[in-house]
Amino acid sequence: MNTQVLIVGAGPTGLVLACDLARRGVPHRIVDRAPSYFPGSRGDGLQPRTLEVFEDLGVLDAVVAAGMGAPLLRVYNGGEVVAEMRMAEPTEPTPDVPHPNLWFVPQFRTEEILRARLAELGGRVELATELVGFVQDADGVTATLRHDGVEEEVRADYLVGADGGGSTVRKRAGIAFVGDTDETAKALLADVLVDGLDHSPEHGYAWMHEGAGVGLSPLPVADLYNLTAQPPADGVEPTREWLQERLDTASGRTDIRIREVVWATVWRPNVRTAERFQDGRVLLVGDAAHVCPPTGGQGLNTGVQDAYNLGWKLAASRQLVDTYAVEREPIAQGVLELAARTLQRLMDGEEGAYQRGSEFHQLGLNYRGGPLSRDDRAVPGPLRAGDRAPDAPCRENGSPVRLFEVFRGPGWTVLELRDGLALAGDRTLVDTDGHLGAAYGVDGFVAVRPDGYVGLVADDRAAVDTYLDAVATGSRAVR
């Protein structure tokens, strides 16, 4: 069956892209070679920028209901608490940042929520369907899928590799995955159901005793914890009994019982990025394009942002698709450096290395100087073309409305900001408390992209029309 976009991989990145395409009415297929859905919690730290994307996609309420804030980690030596730490203290929303905190949702729940949203939008994941090869020409890609031992050829305008770190798409495109895998620093991670602890989202445990270290961090599912430990020797399986013995040794207790191991993996720090994120009509997103250590909770979040950057472009034109890699490659590089630096600080035992400040939130990442960013002002203000367009509470017809509600949906928003008012199409927003003025600092026009970034800041309407025409036609006049 032919389609416009073939997405390979139904992890969080592929699912976000599928939802975005589905709500735009773009014909697509999303396939995954796994016979069943991924059961692990691994990418459980959702950053504030991801929560904003989820708000736009209509899944934020479900994600908030399924999650919890950062727990307090109690470090024990024997029975005694020797330290307490939290990744980040919760902060209150501000007018421009409505979701300021890291929010923990097990990855399998996030994926479930995205699949439910995709179903509402008329899409579905095709499981047990593996991409085994493809060829591309100037007009599209012919891909071979295998399902139940039967091969099928699919013709698509674009092939998107959302197929994780071991990406077949990347390998078949001949794109190198440049970087390192550190085999010396391994950790065992497992999701376990535990009896004997008061399962509270408020706090986690870390025990260190007789050379055994075990951490149990609560997940927002009854009795479920994410367990971390030194990995077993090669060839030894991390069975329930093996994990129980580690836990007993580290905690010096026998009353905490592991009932079931739901998922387990041995993790190695990987810092790698694809040499390029695009090869003609083939695009790489998420872990297929970049992998980083989980320190700092960046991997899943960066994949979500890749997909959100690409979705509206795939719906529009080849010229726009060609800006995807230019915008995302430098972002991925920066994210990798941040995650690797954080891992190093943790391994060095540096004080404060466990804490996560606003540099992890992905709100400051921007496309300044990028191919779609144009600032016509003689003197740019603090908010520039390419920056994330901030939220601002306003009033419309006397009722409160947030700017993000005005942005919501798959299109562009042009704001005309003058004298305490914002005109957006036929809507008039009143900047009653000055939040809009404070966040934007613009007297003129702002064109906000479908993915919530400022494309253009200009003094006059004609510049907006020229810019939007240039974006639509892919003309060089954009910049």
Ligand SMILES: Cc1cc2nc3c(=O)[nH]c(=O)nc-3n(C[C@H](O)[C@H](O)[C@H](O)COP(=O)(O)OP(=O)(O)OC[C@H]3O[C@@H](n4cnc5c(N)ncnc54)[C@H](O)[C@@H]3O)c2cc1C
């Ligand atoms: C221990 C651990 C902790 C982590 N913690 C965090 C965190 O707190 N925050 C964060 O942001 N990130 C975290 N991450 C990273 C996060 O889990 C990944 O970045 C995320 O899963 C990437 O999503 P993805 O959709 O790009 O790829 P994946 O989730 O890997 O999905 C790829 C999918 O492609 C499918 N596939 C592969 N090959 C084919 C093929 N040939 N044909 C069809 N389908 C195929 C696979 O079956 C899979 O379902 C963590 C990772 C680990 C390992």
